[in-house]
Amino acid sequence: MSKISCNIIRDVLPLYVDDVVSEDTRSMVAEHMAQCEPCRKKCEEMQCCVAIPMDTGANPLKKFKKAWKRKKITLVCVTLIAALLIMCCAAFAVEQFVYQEEIAVNGAVYTQKGANVTELPQNSEEIGYLRGISFWSTASPTVDFMGTNLDGKYGGCPIYQSGTDDQVIYLEDFGGFYIPFVLSEYIAVPEK
Numbered sequence: 001m002s003k004i005s006c007n008i009i010r011d012v013l014p015l016y017v018d019d020v021v022s023e024d025t026r027s028m029v030a031e032h033m034a035q036c037e038p039c040r041k042k043c044e045e046m047q048c049c050v051a052i053p054m055d056t057g058a059n060p061l062k063k064f065k066k067a068w069k070r071k072k073i074t075l076v077c078v079t080l081i082a083a084l085l086i087m088c089c090a091a092f093a094v095e096q097f098v099y100q101e102e103i104a105v106n107g108a109v110y111t112q113k114g115a116n117v118t119e120l121p122q123n124s125e126e127i128g129y130l131r132g133i134s135f136w137s138t139a140s141p142t143v144d145f146m147g148t149n150l151d152g153k154y155g156g157c158p159i160y161q162s163g164t165d166d167q168v169i170y171l172e173d174f175g176g177f178y179i180p181f182v183l184s185e186y187i188a189v190p191e192k
Contacts, residue, residue: 014046052150102180103159108187110169113183117180118176122163122164129159130159130171167182168180
């Protein structure tokens with residue numbers, strides 16, 4: 001067998017030190033190092049090197065799992081808060097703009113204003129009933145009681161005039177509450 005160069009031995013030396021070479025390669029490297037001082041020293045250096053032990057514990061995985069769980073909880077909380085805010089804003093918009101109710105009473109239009117009350121103001125007088133539910137038109141004013149956007153839920157309910165403020169009327173609903181309505185415009189000339 002011809003003489004093996006040091007370059008070839010140094011190429012396979014890491015595998016030799018790690019003991020992952022075949023028996024033939026092992027004997028070839030051992031035979032060369034017996035005659036070559038520089039390769040023997042290189043092998044000793046490689047065997048003496050401090051190997052950094054690999055962390056086989058579960059601590060990094062536990063830290064990652066804990067951080068991931070924290071991020072998921074944060075994401076769920078932020079999503080729930082955002083959904084709650086959106087629902088509150090939608091409810092406010094619906095309450096204030098979409099379903100604002102109006103009724104026409106004796107040639108005047110009243111718009112629902114404020115929270116329902118359980119008792120009428122003192123000196124309030126009954127002025128009639130909401131007899132029919134229909135859409136009013138400024139092109140043909142009426143003196144009858146009627147409502148818009150009420151969906152038939154207040155038909156036949158009594159209407160009361162506030163004793164302290166003639167600009168406010170109250171519509172009694174079927175649950176016994178009084179819904180305040182404030183004068184917003186006249187659709188007929190008011191009687192004097």
